[in-house]
Amino acid sequence: MVGVDQVLEKLATVVDPDLKKDIVSMGMIKDLELNSGDLKFTLELTTPACPFNDEIEADVRKAIDDIDGIENFDMKVTAKVMEGRSLDDDTLATVKNVIGVASGKGGVGKSTVSLNLALALSQTGAKVGLLDADIYGPSIPLMLGMKDGAMEVEDNKLQPATFNDLKVVSFGFFAEQEHQAAIYRGPIISGILKQFLVDTNWTNLDYLIVDLPPGTGDIPLTLAQTIPITGILVVTTPQDVASNVAVKAIGMFDKLNVPILGVVENMSYFACPDCSNKHYIFGNGGAKKISEKHEIPFLGEIPLNSGIMEGSDLGKPVMMTNAESPSAEAFRIAAKNVAAQCSIVAAKLQEEMQAEATTN
Ligand SMILES: Nc1ncnc2c1ncn2[C@@H]1O[C@H](COP(=O)(O)OP(=O)(O)OP(=O)(O)O)[C@@H](O)[C@H]1O
Ligand SMILES: [Mg+2]
Numbered sequence: 001m002v003g004v005d006q007v008l009e010k011l012a013t014v015v016d017p018d019l020k021k022d023i024v025s026m027g028m029i030k031d032l033e034l035n036s037g038d039l040k041f042t043l044e045l046t047t048p049a050c051p052f053n054d055e056i057e058a059d060v061r062k063a064i065d066d067i068d069g070i071e072n073f074d075m076k077v078t079a080k081v082m083e084g085r086s087l088d089d090d091t092l093a094t095v096k097n098v099i100g101v102a103s104g105k106g107g108v109g110k111s112t113v114s115l116n117l118a119l120a121l122s123q124t125g126a127k128v129g130l131l132d133a134d135i136y137g138p139s140i141p142l143m144l145g146m147k148d149g150a151m152e153v154e155d156n157k158l159q160p161a162t163f164n165d166l167k168v169v170s171f172g173f174f175a176e177q178e179h180q181a182a183i184y185r186g187p188i189i190s191g192i193l194k195q196f197l198v199d200t201n202w203t204n205l206d207y208l209i210v211d212l213p214p215g216t217g218d219i220p221l222t223l224a225q226t227i228p229i230t231g232i233l234v235v236t237t238p239q240d241v242a243s244n245v246a247v248k249a250i251g252m253f254d255k256l257n258v259p260i261l262g263v264v265e266n267m268s269y270f271a272c273p274d275c276s277n278k279h280y281i282f283g284n285g286g287a288k289k290i291s292e293k294h295e296i297p298f299l300g301e302i303p304l305n306s307g308i309m310e311g312s313d314l315g316k317p318v319m320m321t322n323a324e325s326p327s328a329e330a331f332r333i334a335a336k337n338v339a340a341q342c343s344i345v346a347a348k349l350q351e352e353m354q355a356e357a358t359t360n
Contacts, residue, residue: 002069014059018340037071048079049124049339081206082346084230095205098229104245106214109266111139114211119319120335126206129167134213138172145315158200190222216252224256231261238282261341262297267304300334
């Protein structure tokens with residue numbers, strides 16, 4: 001008769017393509033019960049947004065099919081996002097991953113990418129927050145069509161505004177910010193960001209996306225030095241100028257020992273509505289070259305599309321209003337790749353903690 005060991009041995013042949021580890025040693029098999037030929041268990045994936053979820057599930061079914069003696073098989077598939085940052089100190093201990101979205105120069109689409117990635121992750125069922133860290137020029141409220149006063153203070157904690165399932169914090173929600181922001185100096189700006197990070201009621205988030213202002217100034221530095229973060233997503237455009245300055249941003253986070261999750265190229269190509277071809281009007285492959293040269297993953301390319309811009313201008317993000325469009329699909333692919341990179345960072349962290357525990 002088939003035994004549990006035999007089932008686990010077979011399941012251990014299924015490897016997570018991103019983590020390059022088998023699903024049994026990763027602890028993805030839960031609540032396994034085997035009675036005579038009746039087998040049931042839960043497959044707990046590392047994120048609902050993993051690009052390989054369907055593949056892993058199919059591989060598991062195939063592995064079980066190959067075992068003689070299993071008559072009935074019942075598998076529940078769930079996902080529990082892994083912690084991609086150290087939660088040792090209790091600052092932001094309820095946030096499993098913090099992802100900074102940075103660029104070398106302004107206007108490359110960080111806010112657009114941050115918002116649509118946050119929505120794409122949220123649509124997979126993950127719990128997601130979006131922090132608009134551009135204190136000088138917050139743009140997220142406009143992109144969501146939300147006004148001042150959407151955020152409240154309760155018991156000395158900021159309560160994020162809510163847009164569908166997304167939790168949002170932005171300086172733009174405070175009245176008169178346009179007039180005040182320009183006169184703030186570095187230390188005050190850093191103080192505001194720290195408050196947004198640690199004095200906000202971010203309850204149980206899988207991913208907190210932080211939309212940074214361009215460059216390598218006080219705000220990106222404050223983010224990297226205030227809390228442990230999972231990593232940085234660098235947004236570039238195909239123009240060489242943008243690509244070169246992107247390298248500076250990568251260099252700064254490298255120096256601070258913050259992992260770079262990868263690079264997303266925005267306004268990458270024009271998707272022709274008539275011939276459905278991709279036209280790389282600004283040249284092809286800039287971000288891929290950066291990713292190869294600096295050995296950081298290339299996580300996706302987003303088309304130049306008037307729908308993306310209009311969506312932002314009208315407060316109706318493309319991920320919500322045109323979820324079936326190729327632009328939304330491009331954001332979904334990038335979001336899955338970002339989630340996969342977070343799982344990779346998390347698995348590495350877990351390994352380091354285990355190694356530390358065995359030496360102590
Ligand atoms: N893929 C795209 N297709 C068309 N328009 C886009 C795309 N991405 C961004 N835009 C537009 O480009 C402009 C700049 O985008 P966004 O504000 O997201 O950039 P940013 O990098 O956050 O800018 P800043 O550095 O000022 O914070 C906006 O008008 C936005 O709607
Ligand atoms: Mg911006």
